Amino acid sequence: xxxxxxxxxxxxxxxxxxxxxxxxxxxxxxxxxxxxxxxxxxxxxxxxxxxxxxxxxxxxxxxxxxxxxxxxxxxxxxxxxxxxxxxxxxxxxxxxxxxxxxxxxxxxxxxxxx
Amino acid sequence: xxxxxxxxxxxxxxxxxxxxxxxxxxxxxxxxxxxxxxxxxxxxxxxxxxxxxxxxxxxxxxxxxxxxxxxxxxxxxxxxxxxxxxxxxxxxxxxxxxxxxxxxxxxxxxxxxxx
Numbered sequence: 001x002x003x004x005x006x007x008x009x010x011x012x013x014x015x016x017x018x019x020x021x022x023x024x025x026x027x028x029x030x031x032x033x034x035x036x037x038x039x040x041x042x043x044x045x046x047x048x049x050x051x052x053x054x055x056x057x058x059x060x061x062x063x064x065x066x067x068x069x070x071x072x073x074x075x076x077x078x079x080x081x082x083x084x085x086x087x088x089x090x091x092x093x094x095x096x097x098x099x100x101x102x103x104x105x106x107x108x109x110x111x112x113x114x
Numbered sequence: 115x116x117x118x119x120x121x122x123x124x125x126x127x128x129x130x131x132x133x134x135x136x137x138x139x140x141x142x143x144x145x146x147x148x149x150x151x152x153x154x155x156x157x158x159x160x161x162x163x164x165x166x167x168x169x170x171x172x173x174x175x176x177x178x179x180x181x182x183x184x185x186x187x188x189x190x191x192x193x194x195x196x197x198x199x200x201x202x203x204x205x206x207x208x209x210x211x212x213x214x215x216x217x218x219x220x221x222x223x224x225x226x227x228x229x
Contacts, residue, residue: 043158058216
């Protein structure tokens with residue numbers, strides 16, 4: 001998607017290993033988000049950022065950490081991957097205005113933990 | 115805690131028929147509601163955004179209505195085409211700006227339009 005890229009697109013990892021997913025934006029948007037999508041649960045917010053080094057937890061943050069050292073990059077780390085973290089992860093960005101106008105999603109990262 | 119529900123979970127219609135997708139939410143303190151489309155293996159694309167003060171929003175063949183007091187929104191797609199086959203998700207943003215524009219999603223409705 002224009003302005004936002006996720007890497008890698010696919011990853012298979014072993015239980016217990018750390019994994020980092022990267023989200024990069026070129027829109028200079030203030031807000032960045034990590035969601036996971038699972039059958040039967042829809043999309044759920046993991047963590048979000050409202051500025052450089054400013055982050056907060058979402059609905060399903062256990063087992064995940066994030067970092068944002070630059071406006072354009074938002075990293076999601078699975079500290080010790082578990083099978084329950086097998087999912088599709090989406091990054092999203094939005095402007096600083098209220099109401100999520102202009103919400104843009106990346107194409108997703110499919111993570112399999114074996 | 116806000117909960118968003120979409121019924122039905124899946125829908126199959128012949129080409130040309132109108133589509134009606136439903137979304138309900140439990141907390142009426144929303145800033146706005148969005149409808150997204152998701153194609154298999156892809157990200158989400160915003161279709162329509164309705165502010166909490168609005169009753170409806172239209173774009174081409176798409177029309178979305180919002181009844182905030184009853185916690186309901188409906189997405190109408192007129193004269194469906196096979197290219198409309200996708201999963202449609204609704205999501206709400208909280209009224210409080212301090213909540214950071216976090217979206218709460220419904221589970222989606224998977225639509226198949228048969229030629």
